[in-house]
Each structure stands twice: as structure tokens, then as C-alpha cells.
Amino acid sequence: AQKITQTQPGMFVQEKEAVTLDCTYDTSDPSYGLFWYKQPSSGEMIFLIYQGSYDQQNATEGRYSLNFQKARKSANLVISASQLGDSAMYFCAMRDTSGTYKYIFGTGTRLKVLA
Amino acid sequence: EAQVTQNPRYLITVTGKKLTVTCSQNMNHEYMSWYRQDPGLGLRQIYYSMNVEVTDKGDVPEGYKVSRKEKRNFPLILESPSPNQTSLYFCASRGGGVGYGYTFGSGTRLTVV
Numbered sequence: 620a621q622k623i624t625q626t627q628p629g630m631f632v633q634e635k636e637a638v639t640l641d642c643t644y645d646t647s648d649p650s651y652g653l654f655w656y657k658q659p660s661s662g663e664m665i666f667l668i669y670q671g672s673y674d675q676q677n678a679t680e681g682r683y684s685l686n687f688q689k690a691r692k693s694a695n696l697v698i699s700a701s702q703l704g705d706s707a708m709y710f711c712a713m714r715d716t717s718g719t720y721k722y723i724f725g726t727g728t729r730l731k732v733l734a
Numbered sequence: 735e736a737q738v739t740q741n742p743r744y745l746i747t748v749t750g751k752k753l754t755v756t757c758s759q760n761m762n763h764e765y766m767s768w769y770r771q772d773p774g775l776g777l778r779q780i781y782y783s784m785n786v787e788v789t790d791k792g793d794v795p796e797g798y799k800v801s802r803k804e805k806r807n808f809p810l811i812l813e814s815p816s817p818n819q820t821s822l823y824f825c826a827s828r829g830g831g832v833g834y835g836y837t838f839g840s841g842t843r844l845t846v847v
Contacts, residue, residue, distance in 0.1 A: 625776075654835050664824060666835030710776060721792065722767065722836065726776040 621646050623713050625725035632701045633733050639686070640696040640728045642711030651715040653694040655685065658708040658727070667709075670694060698730075706732045736761045740825050740839035747815055747846055755810045755842050757825030765828045766808040767792070767836065768800065770821040777824065783808055815846040 622645040632638035644653065655667045670678045670685045678685040686695040698705055708729050714722040738759045747753055759766065767782040769792075779792030783802040797819055799811040808827075812819060822843050826836035 652833060656835070662822070662841050664826070664836075664838035664841075666837070669833045669835055671833060712777075721779060721782070723779065723793070724769075724777040726774060 621713060621715060621721065621723050623711055623723055623725035625711055625728050627728045629729040629731070631731050631733055634703060635700055637697060637699045638701055638730065640698070640709050640730065642694045642696065642725060644692050644694060644711075644713050646713065646715050648715035651713055653685070653687070654712040654714070655683070655696045656710045656712060658710065660707070668696070701732045703732050703734060706730060736837065738825055738827050738837050738839040740842050743840060743842060745842060745844050747844070749816055749846055750814050753812050753815060755823060755825075755844070757808045757810065757839060758806050759827040759837070760806065761827060761829070761837065762805065763827035764805070764830050766802065767826050768798070768808070768810050769824045769826065770794065771824065772821050780810070817846050820844060820846050
């Protein structure tokens, strides 16, 4: 069965520093997608970045990059040059292509950026 | 503006009183889904739909119903709400490609007393 694990309930980072949010996953499907979402205190869910299981390069979107280590089944989100506006809850998610179309989320990591 | 619209944003109701949370998307997306978010549990999928008249259960479907009669709408129905259904609910839609992330609605905070 699919599973997403985020082991860091909360993290602090100093403004302008980089931070890594951990995500490990488990699936028996060789084809899958990994996603990260941001949820600010206002509550909306914002799609940040996607990595496909067959993608050779790590995904990047502006200050966000995904450190994809397939053998370790990890898909960590790296935020460079943290800003105060990055303070939010971050969710890792996975979708497999087994035909079930299920899309599951981890429990989230709350990030606080300190001035 | 491309968006997913959920209504209402906030709802307080009593146990057993049937309610419907509406969801509509204007992006012609095939896939739609309902999630509930509870502290410490992340988002859990309630139901999802791959197209009109095609729906399937997620991980926590008990006590909920859905329908997909039109591509743009995917309402969530609680026939007899109970206090354990107090939660933050999100509707989401996405396109058909494997790399598409979900676009989420603004959420509905439901309290059942």
C-alpha cells in the first residue's frame, strides 16, 4: 500500500537560510509522482513542485527544489533563501499510476521562518 | 480566473441534519476529489471522481456521499452528520496528465454539534 511519511512536525529556520523538509514514501508501483504543497495560515493549499519517478533530474521551481533519492524513497523539499512568507504548513503527496488514481498526503511539517 | 469554488466556507450544524457542500471548477478538469484535514492526520481522501458518473471511495468514505452528474460539479453530501465529521474539508480538481497537481478550493470548516 502507498504511504507518505513526514517525520518533522515542526521546524524553525532563520530568514535567508536554506531549509530541508523531509518526506519518505512507500509504493510498489514503479511509476509514480511526488508533489509538495504549501498551506499558509490563511488555509488555502498551494501546489509547489512535482517530481516524476522516471525523471532523471531533480525538479526545481524558483526557490524550491526537490531532492529526489529514489533508492532511499525520499523526496525532500529544499527551500533556499527562506523568507518570512515561507512560514506555513508543508505537505508531501504521492500519486501512483496503478489505476486507482489515489493521491495521498503526509501529515505535514509546520515551518516557521525567524527574522 | 481558474479556480475551484467551494461553499459554504463555514458551517455549523446539528447531528443528523443532512447537508451538502458544493464544489465547482471552471478548468474543465477530469479529476475531482474531496479531502478532510484533521490536526496530526494531514489530508485524507474521502472520495474521488475520474469523470462524469465515475466515482470511487478514498480512504475515509464512511458517512459521505458524492455525485458527479456534470463535469464541473462535485458536491459532498453528509446524510446524517455526526460530531466526528467536524473537520476542514477541501475540494480539489486536476487535469489528466500524471504531473498535474491538484488545484484546491478555499476549504469548508464544518462543525457538527
